[in-house]
Amino acid sequence: xxxxxxxxxxxxxxxxxxxxxxxxxxxxxxxxxxxxxxxxxxxxxxxxxxxxxxxxxxxxxxxxxxxxxxxxxxxxxxxxxxxxxxxxxxxxxxxxxxxxxxxxxxxxxxxxxxxxxxxxxxxxxxxxxxxxxxxxxxxxxxxxxxxxxxxxxxxxxxxxxxxxxxxxxxxxxxxxxxxxxxxxxxxxxxxxxxxxxxxxxxxxxxxxxxxxxxxxxxxxxxxxxxxxxxxxxxxxxxxxxxxxxxxxxxxxxxxxxxxxxxxxxxxxxxxxxxxxxxxxxxxxxxxxxxxxxxxxxxxxxxxxxxxxxxxxxxxxxxxxxxxxxxxxxxxxxxxxxxxxxxxxxxxxxxxxxxxxxxxxxxxxxxxxxxxxxxxxxxxxxxxxxxxxxxxxxxxxxxxxxxx
Ligand SMILES: Nc1ncnc2c1ncn2[C@@H]1O[C@H](COP(=O)(O)OP(=O)(O)O)[C@@H](O)[C@H]1O
Ligand SMILES: [Mg+2]
Numbered sequence: 115x116x117x118x119x120x121x122x123x124x125x126x127x128x129x130x131x132x133x134x135x136x137x138x139x140x141x142x143x144x145x146x147x148x149x150x151x152x153x154x155x156x157x158x159x160x161x162x163x164x165x166x167x168x169x170x171x172x173x174x175x176x177x178x179x180x181x182x183x184x185x186x187x188x189x190x191x192x193x194x195x196x197x198x199x200x201x202x203x204x205x206x207x208x209x210x211x212x213x214x215x216x217x218x219x220x221x222x223x224x225x226x227x228x229x230x231x232x233x234x235x236x237x238x239x240x241x242x243x244x245x246x247x248x249x250x251x252x253x254x255x256x257x258x259x260x261x262x263x264x265x266x267x268x269x270x271x272x273x274x275x276x277x278x279x280x281x282x283x284x285x286x287x288x289x290x291x292x293x294x295x296x297x298x299x300x301x302x303x304x305x306x307x308x309x310x311x312x313x314x315x316x317x318x319x320x321x322x323x324x325x326x327x328x329x330x331x332x333x334x335x336x337x338x339x340x341x342x343x344x345x346x347x348x349x350x351x352x353x354x355x356x357x358x359x360x361x362x363x364x365x366x367x368x369x370x371x372x373x374x375x376x377x378x379x380x381x382x383x384x385x386x387x388x389x390x391x392x393x394x395x396x397x398x399x400x401x402x403x404x405x406x407x408x409x410x411x412x413x414x415x416x417x418x419x420x421x422x423x424x425x426x427x428x429x430x431x432x433x434x435x436x437x438x439x440x441x442x443x444x445x446x447x448x449x450x451x452x453x454x455x456x457x458x459x460x461x462x463x464x465x466x467x468x469x470x471x472x473x474x475x476x477x478x479x480x481x482x483x484x485x486x487x488x489x490x491x492x493x494x495x496x497x498x499x500x501x502x503x504x505x506x507x508x509x510x511x512x513x514x515x516x517x
Pocket of ligand 2: 302
């Protein structure tokens with residue numbers, strides 16, 4: 115869901131605080147600005163260009179009405195939500211006539227606030243000259259692509275895929291990509307990219323209440339490829355700081371500023387793993403052509419199918435295809451076992467993969483011409499809708515030989 119960037123004005127601390135806390139608890143809300151003077155708010159709005167403004171009326175009804183009129187004139191179509199403890203017909207009517215789109219009675223109840231925000235969100239859609247429906251205002255990006263990567267057993271290649279997928283996606287100038295290491299205990303995305311983080315997920319969780327864009331951006335480590343990385347906590351005891359609500363909010367916020375999010379998950383179906391998968395568009399389930407892995411794919415698909423539509427989002431990625439250890443199960447047999455087609459194959463490429471991992475450099479720098487890099491770049495393109503997954507699949511089938 116897109117983030118709504120909100121600015122609020124309320125001269126009274128007593129009513130502003132609870133309203134602010136309520137807004138902060140909503141995953142899809144980004145509190146862009148807070149103001150305690152009606153007179154200053156127009157400037158605040160000019161600077162922060164919010165998607166929506168909340169105006170508390172009670173401190174000074176006539177100043178508030180004036181402000182609403184001013185905002186309506188200067189920011190045509192900017193949704194205004196008025197809040198007052200005076201829920202009488204007269205004040206509601208006044209606020210609406212001045213230009214407010216919605217009115218809520220204080221103290222504001224979360225459910226009503228959510229409904230009002232939703233109505234205002236849909237009212238932001240407007241029709242452009244050529245008749246297409248567009249979202250007005252230069253707010254957050256429309257649809258970020260959210261991808262979870264999870265392994266069907268240890269060492270199957272999920273971190274390698276998450277890291278290299280992130281780096282490849284970041285090559286496109288139009289993309290801004292963040293990788294979040296959610297393998298909270300044993301994650302090693304930072305090692306794979308030779309990053310020494312200043313901040314980790316634990317810092318973000320500790321500061322989740324007052325999280326703002328500046329803090330969030332500073333918490334992510336920028337890699338040379340352009341990929342931003344949020345590493346797992348350094349101290350194992352800090353893992354307990356990270357709750358799924360934190361993650362829900364964090365993901366909501368990251369979606370506002372990145373076009374692509376990639377999560378490297380643990381393999382333990384923790385509450386944070388589940389939250390990440392629920393908030394993902396695709397779940398890349400990494401497998402290999404051997405029995406333990408394939409059996410786990412079946413078990414994992416079964417578990418995920420019991421949680422809403424999670425299994426529908428799964429794309430099985432077959433890693434290390436063509437490894438010459440002799441015991442490899444055929445692709446056809448694997449597809450039969452797991453009961454669905456394999457979405458993408460990554461060839462066994464020991465030299466490139468292990469070399470790149472040991473050097474702490476992604477494939478596109480370490481082994482740009484390797485088969486593994488080509489396969490992962492193809493996957494990145496397919497996930498970005500740049501090429502249909504069907505076409506390259508046929509090609510690959512004939513290119514690699516399967517027993
Ligand atoms: N396609 C591949 N070909 C060869 N080795 C690979 C391939 N993918 C991953 N590996 C190697 O397998 C090991 C485990 O990979 P990793 O990504 O850490 O797995 P996971 O995160 O699932 O535990 C690493 O040493 C990695 O370099
Ligand atoms: Mg890993």
